[in-house]
Each structure stands twice: as C-alpha cells, then as structure tokens.
Amino acid sequence: MGKVAVLGIFVADAAFRADRMPVMGETILGNSFALGPGGKGSNQAVAAGKMGAEVAFISALGADAFAQMARDMWADAGVTPVIREIADSYTGAAFIYVDEATGNNAIIVSPGAAGLIGVDDIARARGEIESADVFMTQLEQPMEAALEGLRVARAAGVTTVLNPAPAAELAREMLELCDYITPNETETEAITGIAVTDAASAKRACAALRDLGVGVPIITMGEQGVYLDGHGMVPAINAGEVVETTGAGDAFNGGFASALARGLSPLEAAKFGSVVAGISVTRPGAAASMPTRGEVDEKLG
Secondary structure: OOOOEEEEOOOOEEEEEEOOOOOOOOOOOOEEEEEEEEHHHHHHHHHHHHHEEEEEEEEOOOOOHHHHHHHHHHHHHOOEEEEEEOOOOOOEEEEEEEOHHHHHHHEEEEEEEHHHHOHHHHHHHHHHOOOEEEEEOOOOOHHHHHHHHHHHHHOOEEEEEEOOOOOOOOOOOHHHHOOOOOOHHHHHHHHHHHOOOOOOHHHHHHHHHHHOOOOOOEEOOOOOOOEHHHHHHOOOOOOOOOOOOOOOOHHHHHHHHHHOOOOOHHHHHHHHHHHHHHOOOOOOOOHHHOHHHHHHHHHHH
C-alpha cells in the first residue's frame, strides 16, 4: 500500500465555464457553475488515497461549511486529516475560470486558514511525516512550512517530492531537500530561467535543476506528457475528450507519489501518474475528477 504524507491546502473551488474571460469592468454570461473541493495539496492527497495509498493530509481549515465539505471528501477518499481548525479565519476558496472550448483554466486562490500554517503545525504532524514512505508538498501554504516539512522528512529518510506551484523563486536549501521536483513549464522557467517547450529544452532545464541540488527533476508538460530526467519524455495518455485540465497536475502528483510509496521505480511511477492525469482531464472539477485505482489499472493493461 505505502504511506504518503501531504502538506498543503484545501479550498472550495468555485468554477465558472464561459466562452472567454471578461475584461476589467465587464460582465459576461457564463455557461455553467460548479462548487466543489480543491486546493493542490488536498487534490493530491485525494488522488493518492484513491490509488490505494495510506494518506495523511496536513493543513488548516476554518470552522465553516467549506470545512465540512473537506472532511466529507477526505473520508470518502480514505484520507486521514491532520488539521488545525482556526475559528477566527475561513476555509480557503478559489475562483476558477474554465475556457469552454479548450478546458484550459485560470485560477485565483485565497488560502484562508491554510495561509496561517507554520512550523508549529509541522511539529504537531512530525509523527505522520516520519512514518511515511513519501512526503509531498507544494507552495500554496507559507514557504517556511513547506521547507520545515521537507527538513523533517529528509532527516527521517522519507522520500521527498516538491510540486513547486504556484511558480516562485526557491532557495537552494529547499531544492537540495527534494528527491523529486515536479514543476510544469512555467514553474520550471521561474526556477531555472529556461523556457521549456519541448524535450530538448526540458533536458536542459533538468540539468539546471540538478545543478541547484534537486535529485530527480520531472517536468509536467500538459498534452506532451512529462519529461523524466534520465529517461526522457513519458507520453501523455489519451483517455478521451478533454473536458477540463484544472486538476491534471495534482492527479499526476498524487498518482506519482502513491506509486513511489508502493516501491515502483521513478519511470513506473511517472507512467502511473500520467494515466491518473490522463483520466482526470476527461471530467470536470479538481478533486472530483480523480479516477479510481481500478480505472487506472484498466488503462495500464
């Protein structure tokens, strides 16, 4: 089974589908609206849980209806919450614009209580991190919490995965704590200064990431697939018509971490994560789009 500990945030996703984004001062009519669970860390935890991993999710919530949405979803996905409830804050929320024609998206995130996660929260969750096979985090919660989580995991010999999203400049100290790093093209350029458009530029960017102290870089490249350092491009899986790409990166990361926790090789784990992501984009929503283990195994054959 394997155990994955995830540090990150939960937000309630308010997703609006429309033919285009309005310009400032303009009001347009949308095609549909959906409210559902999201947040990169929570999405990744749900994806890993649905793949059969034992998952602990470390975060903070407000005391409100969105918090109950989170707890209900984690229970369904088999995720154990390691949560600090902050009554005088609010559970995070996100605005998501989805382009009706392409499924591509633009997002504004307000972390709320999860924006108050700090090193004390890592101390409270130390046992969950140290007992995991894989520790994974992102950058939606405060950077110092992510850094401390990586330190605790590295000291305990736990495999570390950093999904450096949203894009940010990262200290070498943080990068040196990463056994794996999983940026997309934009995030890769923010760290390395190298614009990634194809396998050749991805290879150069991976070399730059290794020079900064990363163990194994993996660059997610949308419909092209993922570039695994030392192997090359792992093609994306076509599981059907693309409906929405909102949770694709999180699906990959959750699937990848769960596979590593089961002892699969980096290449096997990258292929597994690619199938999870490939299925997820055929459905609307973020956490709601995560497939089951049975669906992934069927695609893998």
